[in-house]
Amino acid sequence: MRAERVAAPVTTSNEFTDALAGASDTRAIVAGLGVLDRTGAVFLDVFGALEAHLVADENTWAVAGEEVVASLREAGVPVSEPLVLPGSPSVYASYENVEMVRDHLSRRGGGCAVVIGSGTLNDLVKLASGELGRPYLVVATAASMDGYAAYGASITKAGFKITQYCPAPTAVIADHRVMAQAPRRLTATGVGDLIEKIPAGADWLIADALEIEPIERSVWDLVQAPLRASLADPDRIAVGDESAIASLADGLLMSGLAMQAHRSSRPASGAGHQFSHLWEMEGLGRAWEPPLSHGKKVGLGTIALCALYEVVLRRDLATLDVDAAVRDWPAWAEVERRIRAADLPSDITAAALEQSHAKFVSPARLRSRLERLREVWPALSRQLRDQLVPASEVRATLETVGAVTHPEQIALTLAQLRSTYARAQMIRSRYTVLDLLLEAGLLEECVAELFAPDGYWGSSSVPAAAPLLT
Incomplete structure (x- = not known):
């Protein structure tokens, strides 16, 4: 049963007040130094006298579990026996x-979950609570991802990772002191997740200009307005400076609120995320100790996309040979053959075919789209240059915080990375620069330029220092 909303006003951190006005599910975000002790008051404010069912893993329980329980009990909130999962790659x-x-929560009757943790834990509880029709509260323990306040959860089902749609948390507690003390590898993954919003924004600019998916300006601003400031000081982020971590965390929370307001991950996820999702479907780094995080893979995808955009922007697409592109456009049967031959995991090929078919266009539709591309390219290319940053700058930021910047750091060869550009395009219906280049007949040519001896990847060396794992 869904909890009734109480009439009392919710106290939230000032910087989120306007953003929450457009949120569909989240009513309160309390962010700051030493705010764990406000968990009980916020729970009572948004849920009333319901019982709290805590979910954590061994690591997050050690960091914040006892203080959260104490705060809930002090506020008079009944607390059931917590579910504490292993702090291991098995979860x-x-x-x-x-x-x-979900089964654990359902055995406890009514009440609301309180999840203590980030990434995986938050997504598990979010979808489980959504399936039960219950709201929940999340206590963030690391500035490691943008999903805290997001609508939907990234879950692997039948081998295919995709956003499963479910409500965002009703309330978020983000203690910047706790987040600043998180393992540096978790902060690095948050930087990787956030920095991808730069080329993701460029992808949305393309989709908007081609009249495929219009930009919603208020949602765009939630992500893009704080983005540069949140990433501005990687040196201080790297050493866990509380102010720098607060800025990073706030940028991640704003991205989550944008996805919630848009009811889609479009505002915060582009082709760089598709790289990561593909590698995750293939199990890359899943069995490592610690497991290879989503944000580390996203960071590498961001470099890959920013490098590709540099190649694209050296071309004048206002002079694109539309007749040649339409002439060479394959029928769907040929596209299907290519997808089946693309060395995708066998259990996701059917889903990839469905996603690709959803965005496949007829030759007539393609001609219209490419003619529009030629028309808008002078203005669009200026917008893209203003939005993007060089791949070298992204790499420098990620190296500073200890993230992944070269495929060989995560056991990928350059040949495997090269194939990812084409295969990542197949797994999502979302329109990105990968689709633009495929439709223009330029994807293979542009990717080849990246891997030429003097291209970005062809001339790139593996950093001397390994990414931080602690």
Whole structure:
């Protein structure tokens, strides 16, 4: 049963007040130094006298579990026996684990979950609570991802990772002191997740200019307005400076609110995320200790996309040979053959075919789109240059915080990275620069330029220092 909303006003951190006005689910975000002790008051404010069912893993429980329980009990909130999962690679964002959490919560009757943790834990509880029709509260423990306040959860089901739509948390507690003390590898993954919003914004500019998916300006601003400031000081982020971590965390929370307001991950996720999702479907780094995080893979995808955009922007697409592109455009049967031959995991090929078919266009539609591309390219290319940053700058930021910047750091060869550009385009219906280049007949040519001896990847060396794992 969904909790009734109480009439009392919710106290929230000032910087989120306007953003929450457009949120569909989240009513309160309390962010700041030493705010764990406000968990009980916020729970009582938004849920009333319901019982709290805590979910954590061994690591997050050690960091914040006792203080959260104390705050809830001090506020008079009844607390059930917590579910504390192993702090190990065995707990990942699979639907089987969603079912396990859902079964635990359902055995406790009514009440609301309080999840203590980030990434995987938040997504598991979010979808489990959504399937039960219950609201929940999240206590953020690391500035490691943008999903705290997001609508939907990234879950692997039947081998295919995609956003499963479910309500965002009703309330978020983000203690910047706790987040600043998180392992540096978690902060690095948050930087990787956030920095991808730069080329993701460029992808949305393309989709908007081609009249495929219009930009919603208020949502765009939630992500893009704080983005540069949140990433401005990687040196201080790297050493866990509380002010720098606060700025990073706030940028991540704003991205989540934007996805919630838009009811889609479009405002904060572009082709760089598709790189990561593909590698996750293939199980890359899942069994490592610690597991290779989503944000580390997203960061590498961001470099890959920013480098590709540099190649694209050296071309004048206002002179594109539309007749040649339409002549060479394959029929769907040929596209299907290519997808089946693309060395995708066998259990996701059917889903990739469905996603690709959803964005496949007829030759007549393609001609119209490419003619518009030629028309808008002078203005669009200026917008893209203003939006993007050089791949070298992204790499420098990620290296500073200890993230991944070269495929060989995560056991990928350059040949495997090269194939990812084409294969990542297949797994999502969302229109990105990968689709623009495929439709223009330029994807293979532009990717080849990246891997030429003097291209970005062809001339790139593996950093001397390994990414931080602690």
